[in-house]
Amino acid sequence: VGYVKQPIFGGGFAPKLQVMEREGEEPYATIESDAMCCIAGICCDHNFVVKDDEGNEIGRVVKQKPSSFQELAVEVASDADVFAIEFKRDLDVRKKATMFGALYLIDYMFFENEGEGKVDLVNQECSFKCCDLYCCGCILPCHCNCGGGGGDDDGFDGGEGGDDGDDGDDDGAWGGDDDGGDDG
Numbered sequence: 236v237g238y239v240k241q242p243i244f245g246g247g248f249a250p251k252l253q254v255m256e257r258e259g260e261e262p263y264a265t266i267e268s269d270a271m272c273c274i275a276g277i278c279c280d281h282n283f284v285v286k287d288d289e290g291n292e293i294g295r296v297v298k299q300k301p302s303s304f305q306e307l308a309v310e311v312a313s314d315a316d317v318f319a320i321e322f323k324r325d326l327d328v329r330k331k332a333t334m335f336g337a338l339y340l341i342d343y344m345f346f347e348n349e350g351e352g353k354v355d356l357v358n359q360e361c362s363f364k365c366c367d368l369y370c371c372g373c374i375l376p377c378h379c380n381c382g383g384g385g386g387d388d389d390g391f392d393g394g395e396g397g398d399d400g401d402d403g404d405d406d407g408a409w410g411g412d413d414d415g416g417d418d419g
Contacts, residue, residue: 237333239266239340245372248272250345254285254333263288263330266296266337273377274345274369277301277310283341285322285334293330294322296338298346316346345374358383 239252246252248271253262268274269282277300285294297319301307309315320338322331351364360383368375 236329237336239333239337241372243372245369248370250274250283250369252337252340254330254337261288264293266341270369272368272370274367274374277307277349281345285337293326294320294334296320296334296341298341310349311352314347314349316342316349318342348376355383 237257238255240255242251242253246267250268250270252266254264254266255262264285264287266283266285269284274281280300281298283296283298284292285296287293299317299319301310301317306317318338320334322334345367348364353362355361360380362378362380365377365379368377
């Protein structure tokens with residue numbers, strides 16, 4: 236039907252995808268996010284505008300923010316997301332199908348691990364993914380971490396004193412004999 240690809244540098248600071256015909260080298264549409272740098276997160280709607288090669292809007296993919304505490308709990312506890320897709324009524328059916336494929340790609344690329352949380356009861360630590368930072372096609376997750384402090388965290392198991400391996404003998408760099416005599 237068609238496919239979606241990410242251009243070189245992925246649109247700079249805002250995600251950009253190219254929508255391609257099955258048999259073609261040039262994109263017939265682009266999908267651009269209205270977000271700059273910060274993408275994902277559950278605090279607001281995320282709009283991805285679909286424009287044809289002349290710059291006219293032909294559709295929109297929206298990842299909707301939770302509208303109730305129940306929807307928020309479902310999003311935080313699972314990978315369930317709510318999306319809306321809009322496109323012109325007279326748009327070719329193959330292009331509509333490609334846009335549905337683009338919706339799934341957008342979900343996977345930007346929202347798959349949204350709100351991911353980890354709790355470690357043994358070490359009294361927790362971590363929560365707030366959002367993703369986006370730059371030139373790269374996604375960097377932004378986490379909030381708490382707990383886990385209050386101990387010696389130098390990576391060693393503690394003992395006193397110790398042997399540094401120096402027996403007082405200066406064997407030289409090669410460990411050869413150093414009897415002061417003439418080896419010649």
